[in-house]
Amino acid sequence: MVEVEKKPISLETWLFTGFVVTLLLSAIMIFFVSSGKESVYSAYVTDADGDYQLQQVNIMSDDVGEDGMGYTVANTMSTPMLVNDWREPHRTMLLVLSPEKPFDEAEATAIHDFVTISGGKVIIASDSDNAQRVADKFGVKYFPVPMMDSLRYYETHVQNDPTTKTPSDMRNVWALSSIDRDVREMGEGPRSMGCNDEMLSQNSISDCRSPVLFRQATALQVLQEDDPVYPEQSRNAMYLAHASTAAFLDNQDNKDVNDPKNTRLGEGETGLIVRIDYPGIEVVDKVRGDREDIVSVTGSIVFVANDDALANFLWDKDTAERTGHPSFCNSDYYSDHACWNGGDDGLNPGTDTSWKGNSAYFSALLVDMMEHDNDEISNTVTRHREQFYVVFDESRHVTGVLTSPFTEAMGAIVLLTSDAWLKWLIVLNMLALLSIAIMVVPEKENWRHVFDLTRFRERPIKVDPSKYQQRVRDALLNKVRLFYDLTRDQMVLKTPAEVLTMIRDPRLVELAQSQNRSYEDKELQEFMLLIRRWGKK
Secondary structure (H helix, E strand, O other), X not given: OOOOOOOOOOHHHHHHHHHHHHHHHXXXXXXXXXXXXXXXXXXXXXXOOHHHHHHOOHHHHHHHOOOOOXXXXXXXXXXXXXXXHOOOHHHEEEEEEXXXXXXXXXXXXXXXXXXXXXXXXXXXXXXXHHHHHHHHHOOEEEEOOOEEOOOOEOOOEEOOEEEEEOOOOOOOEEEEEOOOOOHHHOOHHHHHOEOOHHHHHOOOOOOOEEEEEOOOOOEEEEOOOOOOOOOOOOOEEEEEEEOOOOOEEOOOOOOOOOOXXXXXXXXXXXXXXXXXXXXXXXXXXEEOOOEEEEEEEEEEEEEEOOOHHHOHHHHOHHHHHHOOOOOOOOOXXXXXXXOOOOOOOOOOOOOOOOOOOHHHHHHHHHHHHOOOOOOOOOHHHHOOHHHOEEEEEOOOOOOOOOOHHHHHHHHHHHHHOOOHHHHHHHHHHHHHHHHHHOOOOOOOOOHHHHXXXXXXXXXXXXXXXXXHHHHHHHHHHHHHHHXXXXXXXXXXXXOHHHHHHHHOOHHHHHHHHOOOOXXXXXXXXXXXXXXXXXXXX
C-alpha cells in the first residue's frame, strides 16, 4: 500500500486560526466580565435592569440630540487630554457626569486650557472629590461629604402612589437656580420670579429662577475670584444655586445639625451650582461674508454638586413623577419646612412655580453657554444647532479588571491617532505588517526529492572551469586579509611586495603572483589544501 504523505499546515493557516481564536476569547472574556457590572450615568444604555435605567442619562442625550434640541451629540472613551484637538472647541460642550475615576494632572490641565484658551464649554456633575483636580484649576472646592439642609429639602411619595409619603431625607435638597447671574446678587423681584416655558425657550432667563432638585448632594465653594493658573485673565465666577443658611456638611455622618464638627460654610457659600465664564477669548470661526476671521468667544465651565440632578429620574418630568417626585409642592408634605413656592426666599405664587424636571433648567443653561448670541460669528453657524457639539465623556466610568486593558488600549489608539500624520503612519504600518503576515511562504522541499531523477535537469548551473584558478586565488587573498584583520579597502592599498611578505609560503606566493601560468585541476586541489592549512600553527 502506498503511504500518503501528510502535508504540513501552512503559516497563513496558523495565523488565521490564531486570529479567530483570539477574537473569540476576547469576546467571551468581555461578555463574562462585563455581565456582572451595571453601567450608570451612560448616554447610551437604554435597557438596564430595574432602577439602573433610572440612573442613566440617555433621556438627556435624546433631548439635546438631533430629534430634540438639534445639537450634534457624540461621546469620547479616550482621555480628556484630547479636548483641545477637537473640531471647533469653542462650539463644543463637554459633559462629565458622575466621574468614577479621578482626573490626573495632565487631564485637568487640558480641560482648563479647553475653557480658558480654546473657549470650550464644560459641565461637570459630581458628588465626590473625583473632579477635585479639575476644580482646583478653577479655584473651586468639592466637599466629599453629604450636605444636609433642614430648611430646603423636598418630599417624595411611593412610586405610583401619590397618597403615601416616603420618609423625609434632608440630603435631598432643592434650590432656586439662576442661569446667567450670581443668584446672591439678584434683586428681590427677579429672585421671586419663576421662569415659565416662554422665558426658558426664548432665553429670557436673566430675571427669573427655576427650581432644581438634587439627590444626596455635596457642596461647592469658590475659593478665589481670580483664576489660579492665569490670574491676569478676566473671569466671572457665579453661584447659580446655593443651599440655605441652615445647611451643613455631615462630616461625622450623624445628621446632627448641632454637632460643631459638622461644618457650616456660611450664608450663600454652600454652593450647589457654580458657573465661571472667561470672556474675550480669541478664536477663528466663520464670520459674515462666508469667510473665516478672528472672533471673540466666552469659555465657560459649570460645576454641579450632584450627579443625580441630570439622571433620568430627575431630568425627565414624566419619569420623575412616576418615581415619586411631584412637579408641585403638596402642602400636606411641607408642614415644618419650606417648599420652593413660598417661604422667605421662595418664588411668588403668582408666577410659574411648577417644577418641570431638571431638563428645563439645564437645557436653558446649555443653550446660554453656547455661542448662539455671538454677533461676530456668521448666522449660518449660530442659527443652526447642528453646528454645535455636545460630547458625553464616557472615559470616567470604571470598567472591569479584565476589560480595562481593552478600554485603555482603545484610549491609547485614539490618543496616538489624534495627529493626522501619525494616524496615517500607524495605519500604513499596520497594513504593511498585515501584508507580510499573509504572504504565502514557500514550503521547504522534502529531502527525498533530491534523489528524484526526473528533476535531474533542474540542477544549478555549474561554475565555468576557466574561472577555477581565479576563484582559488581569490580564496587565498581573502583568507590572508581575514587573518590580518584587514578591511577590503585596506587590503587593496597593500603593495604586491607587502602581500607576498604576509603570505610567506613559497608555493602560495607563486599562486598569488602568477598571472599567466595555468594550473591543472590536481594542482589547484593541492593549493586548496595548502590554503586550508595556512595560518594554522
